[in-house]
Amino acid sequence: MRAAIRNRISRRSYLQTPIAAELQEDIRAGVDGLNRESGLAFAFAEDAGKAFTSMRKSYGMFSGVRSVIVLKGAADLPDLAEKLGYYGEQLMLDLTDMGLGTCWVGGTFDRGQFAIPNGETMLCVITVGHVAEQSTKEKLIRHALSRKRKPVSQRLRGYETAPAWVLAAMEAVRLAPSAVNRQKPVFTYDGGTVTAAVDASRAMDWIDLGIAKLHFAEAAGGRFTFGQDGRFLKE
Template identity: 50%
Template sequence: MRSSIENRVSRRKFEKEPITSQEKENIICFVHQLNEASGLTMAFMEDGSGAFEKLRKSYGLFTNVRSLILMKGKKGDKDLKEKIGYYGEDLVLAITDLGLGTCWVGGSFDKDELPVDNGEELVCVIVVGKVEAPSQKEKIVRSATHRKVKRMEERIISDQPLPQWVQNGMKAVLFAPSAKNTQKVMFEYENNVLCAQIADDYSMDMVDLGIAKKHFEIEAKGKFEFGNGGIFHLE
């Protein structure tokens, strides 16, 4: 399995030292490439700390937030939230490979402090920064806010034994982050067709669907259609 899938964990405590110029350039390059591929308008913000200054005691207990990636796109894009999750997780895994910490943040920040053009929608942000080994405080927060990871059998419905490629994809899905660790994305494999869906009754659900699809694709070697209930096609 790709190492960044296993190594990525949501980090809320960052070092005061900002990321280096080279790390910044790499991230901006990743963002540009993914925007080109997706039609999104994601943007790196070197200092977005102002969006968190009033919310330091909020859920998640963020510390030393500085650099952000604004996860945004055109308001008219019907698949906007799913694309944010799908391409954003590509970005998160690339940043993890750089040795930096990240965290998806859906609501505990001040949107008014962040620049968004007319016609764009800011869905969420990804916090980025240098990290040390998780502190005891972080471990306590993580254990208090995260439920146990669901088993593969709880995430997929099937009318037959799962082929190896489905098992490979599902193993990666179990590592996918989700809002409040709800792990709501469900997969279905019936009549040799695999699809992914989510209840979509929470603001970040479609983002979570995109993230889970990306994880599955990386290990199963194929491509999902966009949309709730989108079908997977093997390469």
């Protein structure tokens, strides 16, 4: 399993050390590459800490945030929320490889701090920056949110007949981040085919589906089609 999948955890306290110019270039190049591939309009905002200073909007969950990736795209792009999850998670794993701390943020930030062009929708941001050892406060927040994961048997229909490569990829799905750690996306193995679905009531659920599919695809080698019951295509 890719080390970034195994090692990533949500980080909410950042050091004051800015991201060096060279590393910023790498991040921007990564963002541009994913935008070209996906049709999304992600943007690296180097100095966006203001979105995390309002106690009313951020509940004091984060400290020292300076840079974020704004996750947005054309409002009429098909499967916008799911794609945002799929490509956003790809970026998050790359940022993890760069040694940076990250966290998906869909709720606890001040959306009003970002000027979003007409016709585009922003659903989330990913905070990004240098981190030290987890502070006590960070540990308490993660404990309160619970990092507990459901067993694979609860996330995979057809668990009893699934081959080893599917179970290995489901382990990567199990470790995926999800909004409020809900872990809603469910996979199905049936006669050699893998599909994924989510009982969606909010945009965040579709984002979680995209994230879960990316983890599966990354571990099993291949890609997923978008949409409810999208199929896995092994390379």
